[in-house]
Amino acid sequence: MPRKKRPDIEEILKLVYEMMLSPKFPTIPEELEGVERLVEIAGYVQAFRDGAYGFAHGDLSCDLKGRGFLIGCFKELQANLRHLTWFAKRVASGDYDQQIEFMGDFSEYFNRMSRDFYEALKSLRESESNLLKITKELHKSEERWQLAIACTQDGVYDIDLNTKKAFFSPRAWEILRLPLVRSDIDYDPVTWGSFIHSDDLEKWAEVLNMSSGTKLTNGQGKHYFEFRVMAGDEKYRWLGVHHMAIVNAEDVPRRYVGTIEDIQEMREHDEEIRKQATLDQLTKLPNRYLYKDRLLQNMVMAKRNVTSLVLILWDLDGFKWVNDTYGHLAGDRLLVVVAELMRASLRETDTLARFGGDEFVMLITSYRGHEEEVANLTISRIFNTLCEPLDIGVEKVKIGASCGISFFPRHTNDGEILFNMADKALYEAKKTGKNKAVVWDSGKLGQQKTKPKRK
Amino acid sequence: MISATDGRKYEFSWDLLGDLAIGRPNLGNQTRVEVYRLMQFTFRDVLESKFGAEMTDEIFFQAGAVAGKEFYSHFLAEAKDVGTFVKLLQSTFKEYGIGIFRIEAADDDMKNLVVTVAEDLDCSGLPELEYEVCTYDEGFIAGIMESFTGRFYDVKEIDCWCTGDRTCRFTVDLVE
Ligand SMILES: [Zn+2]
Numbered sequence: 337m338p339r340k341k342r343p344d345i346e347e348i349l350k351l352v353y354e355m356m357l358s359p360k361f362p363t364i365p366e367e368l369e370g371v372e373r374l375v376e377i378a379g380y381v382q383a384f385r386d387g388a389y390g391f392a393h394g395d396l397s398c399d400l401k402g403r404g405f406l407i408g409c410f411k412e413l414q415a416n417l418r419h420l421t422w423f424a425k426r427v428a429s430g431d432y433d434q435q436i437e438f439m440g441d442f443s444e445y446f447n448r449m450s451r452d453f454y455e456a457l458k459s460l461r462e463s464e465s466n467l468l469k470i471t472k473e474l475h476k477s478e479e480r481w482q483l484a485i486a487c488t489q490d491g492v493y494d495i496d497l498n499t500k501k502a503f504f505s506p507r508a509w510e511i512l513r514l515p516l517v518r519s520d521i522d523y524d525p526v527t528w529g530s531f532i533h534s535d536d537l538e539k540w541a542e543v544l545n546m547s548s549g550t551k552l553t554n555g556q557g558k559h560y561f562e563f564r565v566m567a568g569d570e571k572y573r574w575l576g577v578h579h580m581a582i583v584n585a586e587d588v589p590r591r592y593v594g595t596i597e598d599i600q601e602m603r604e605h606d607e608e609i610r611k612q613a614t615l616d617q618l619t620k621l622p623n624r625y626l627y628k629d630r631l632l633q634n635m636v637m638a639k640r641n642v643t644s645l646v647l648i649l650w651d652l653d654g655f656k657w658v659n660d661t662y663g664h665l666a667g668d669r670l671l672v673v674v675a676e677l678m679r680a681s682l683r684e685t686d687t688l689a690r691f692g693g694d695e696f697v698m699l700i701t702s703y704r705g706h707e708e709e710v711a712n713l714t715i716s717r718i719f720n721t722l723c724e725p726l727d728i729g730v731e732k733v734k735i736g737a738s739c740g741i742s743f744f745p746r747h748t749n750d751g752e753i754l755f756n757m758a759d760k761a762l763y764e765a766k767k768t769g770k771n772k773a774v775v776w777d778s779g780k781l782g783q784q785k786t787k788p789k790r791k
Numbered sequence: 792m793i794s795a796t797d798g799r800k801y802e803f804s805w806d807l808l809g810d811l812a813i814g815r816p817n818l819g820n821q822t823r824v825e826v827y828r829l830m831q832f833t834f835r836d837v838l839e840s841k842f843g844a845e846m847t848d849e850i851f852f853q854a855g856a857v858a859g860k861e862f863y864s865h866f867l868a869e870a871k872d873v874g875t876f877v878k879l880l881q882s883t884f885k886e887y888g889i890g891i892f893r894i895e896a897a898d899d900d901m902k903n904l905v906v907t908v909a910e911d912l913d914c915s916g917l918p919e920l921e922y923e924v925c926t927y928d929e930g931f932i933a934g935i936m937e938s939f940t941g942r943f944y945d946v947k948e949i950d951c952w953c954t955g956d957r958t959c960r961f962t963v964d965l966v967e
Contacts, residue, residue, distance in 0.1 A: 403919075403955030412952060412957040415907045419893040431874035435881070438909075439892055 340369035342452070379409055387414065396421065420446075432457060440777070476779055486784035489679065490578075491596040495523045506787045510599045511575065513567035533564035533572050543579055563601065574603040613721055616690045618668055619675035631751045634687075634701045635744060645744040647713045649696040649758040650678075650718070653736035653770040655694035662730050669728040677726075681717045697755075707743045715739060738765040742776040760776045803857055805865060824888075824912060829926070831913065850932035860935020862893065867935065873901060876939055888912060895960070901940060902965040909958040914951055923951035925959050934959055942966070 348371070354362040355378055364375055380402040384718065386411060390398040396418050400411050409693050410781070411450050416439065423446075426434050432454035436443040485492050491508025494532065498609040502523040504512065514531055525544055539561050558580045564572040576599040581589040595598040616624035631645075638645050640657040659667035671694065678696060679688050703710045718737065725732035738763030801807065813822050838847040868882045870876035877894055884892040890908035897904040909915070913925050925948045933946040943966040950960035 405957075408956040415893070415895050415909075415958050415960060418895040418905075419907070422894050422896055426874060426877075433874055434878055437881070437885065551800065692882070784888075 340367055343368045346652070361385065370666055380404060383407065384410060391417070406595075427453070431458075444456060488595070489597070490595070493592070493596065495592040495596055497523070497591060500524070508596050511596050512565065513573065531566045533566070536563045536619075541562060543577075547563045558594075573598070573600045575599060614691075619672055619674050619690050620678070621696075622687060622689040624689070624691050627687065627691070627699070628751070630687045630689075631699060634699060635749075637753060638701070638744060643702070644707050644746060645716070646698075646700040646707050647742045647744065647752075647754055648700070648704075648711065648714065648739050649741075649755070649759045650696040650698070650737050650739045651760045651762055652694035653738060653766075654733070655735065658728065658735065662728065662733075666730055670726065670733065673726050673728060674722070674737075676733075677721045678718060681714070681721060697758075706745065711741050711743075711773075711775070715741075716758060719771060736771040738762060738770060739773045740765055740776070741773060747776050803861065804937020816878060820852065827912065828894060828939075848926045851926040852933075854924075855927040855932075856934035856937070857930075858927075859931040859936075860938050861934075862931070863938035864937045867939065868938070880935070883907070890915070892957070904963040905960065906963055907958045907960045911952065911959045915952050917953050919955050920953040923948040923959075924953045925951055928959065929961065932963060936963060 337346075343365075347368075351362050351364060351374065359463040361382055364371065364378055368374075368557065373423060383401045384407060387398045387400045390396070391414070397416055398414075400414065401583075402408055408519075412433060414664075420436070420439075420442075423434055423436060427450055432450045432507075432783075433721045434450065436446050436592040439446075443789055453546065467708045485505045485507070488507065491511045492505040493508050494503040497780075500523045529537065529540055542564065543561060545558075558578055562758050563575050563577060567573050576597040577594055578597075579592065582591040582593065584590045614623060614629075615621065616623045634645055655667065655670065656671050671690070674694075675688070675696070678698070682698065683702075684698070686696075687701075688698045691697065700710055700714060722735065722737050725734050740758040740760065742748070742757035744754050747757050748754050761776045767771040770773075795822065813933055834890070835847055835851070838850060843848070862883075866887075867876065869889055870879045881892050884890055890911040893907045895905040895907050908925075908928060910920050911928065913927060917924065929946040929948055933944050936942075936944040936946070945964045945966050947962050947964075949962055950956040952959065
């Protein structure tokens with residue numbers, strides 16, 4: 337063991353100097369005597385230097401041994417930095433609600449930053465939750481709309497007039513039967529108009545011109561139209577359209593929405609009912625009601641145009657015999673054949689009606705020439721036709737016919753009286769023989785008191 | 792309520808702190824830290840001479856723990872998550888002049904923590920001694936942590952003004 341020696345002041349100062357300033361920490365020589373305090377100081381300074389070196393490289397974990405004011409302050413600095421690290425960790429994990437205090441300007445800026453994060457996050461979450469709510473609502477309403485479209489028997493359309501894009505639900509396409517590409521179709525009024533029946537184009541124009549007063553409030557501004565639209569097979573079909581034009585602030589339509597229903601069958605059904613009510617079921621000729629309607633119309637026209645009408649009332653001769661001999665079916669067949677023949681010898685504008693039994697009514701209109709001439713021409717055409725044997729299925733039969741004639745307005749201005757006059761003339765014709773035609777003569781027939789009452 | 796059951800005169804209740812608004816209309820809640828320390832260290836003196844240093848530390852720790860639980864239930868109970876708890880703890884320590892509380896390190900499940908209390912009410916500015924003196928604070932922190940987590944913690948002061956540091960540092964470890 338080396339003998340200890342007392343260090344001189346120069347030696348001690350050199351050691352302290354190196355401890356404090358030298359990059360390399362000095363070794364305290366073991367042979368020095370009475371330097372315990374120096375060794376202790378060296379320990380503190382070394383710890384301090386190690387810690388400072390760690391801090392300089394971002395390492396806060398050093399275990400600072402020793403005590404005293406300098407190390408104490410240094411440990412507080414370490415504590416603060418570690419506290420800030422913990423704080424940053426909190427912020428990183430989403431806790432923006434912490435406050436740093438007693439760290440001067442740093443506290444202020446850090447707190448402001450985390451407060452801003454906090455506010456930003458809060459408003460972001462609010463926006464997110466609002467957006468979510470809106471999305472949910474939107475989804476619900478979209479779903480509702482889809483379900484409504486899927487459930488309804490009507491087609492739905494939605495046409496944006498700004499973008500010219502038209503939406504038609506699958507059912508709408510089914511109803512429309514148009515020869516058009518179905519998806520992503522452009523709205524073009526000219527093309528669409530070309531599918532519409534010429535008689536309905538006026539209604540179409542009305543649809544296009546709709547603007548004022550068709551705002552989307554309380555369902556007001558909804559209009560119903562019925563169109564005939566030409567389907568792919570070039571037949572016109574009836575469509576019912578509930579149409580609504582949604583207008584902008586300047587009252588200009590910006591959107592058309594509505595529903596389309598297929599009313600073809602309904603229309604056909606209505607037509608059938610109408611025909612049944614106005615046509616004779618056997619011969620399909622107008623019945624008494626339709627005849628009256630036609631008579632009235634023609635009387636109005638005749639008055640306006642200062643023309644006349646000829647009424648010829650027919651009754652078949654031999655009809656009862658056919659019925660009795662060949663049965664009712666043969667009788668019916670006879671009536672159909674006669675109806676066809678009579679119809680064929682008249683013009684479109686004339687009316688041939690059957691009131692039941694073997695009685696036929698002719699109303700002849702819009703002719704040139706004198707009433708008698710027209711009446712004679714028509715009657716001789718019918719007589720010529722009827723003198724040929726008629727094919728009633730089982731056999732060919734020969735029958736005859738008689739007729740009574742009256743003129744409007746020469747004989748009367750009244751439709752009912754006009755008919756009665758022809759009826760009396762017919763009675764006269766039947767009375768005097770078969771295949772006869774008698775014109776009403778007021779002087780002769782008008783005086784008869786013993787006329788038979790006819791319906 | 793102050794009661795004298797089982798021969799006890801002062802089983803702690805918050806009511807014992809009194810109504811300061813009525814009781815001290817002029818001075819209110821004002822006092823001086825010297826007075827607080829005067830009381831604490833005279834108590835320490837008498838207790839130590841009667842029961843020894845170790846028992847005195849034990850008594851101070853337990854008293855601190857009772858205080859910590861009471862303090863928690865009066866000022867911190869509303870905090871449900873760690874973030875709010877720490878924030879509230881920090882602001883209440885400051886507001887009541889106990890010290891500047893900071894968390895220096897903490898794991899996510901709050902099992903092991905290192906916390907510091909600077910400018911501590913008990914010890915900041917005391918002469919340097921060879922040992923840490925803040926046993927009351929240890930108990931106080933243990934009581935608060937137990938109330939918040941429902942689990943027991945071992946709290947030890949590892950640095951103190953009295954041992955030459957500028958801040959008191961405590962390790963807070965869950966007793967598993
Ligand atoms: Zn302390």
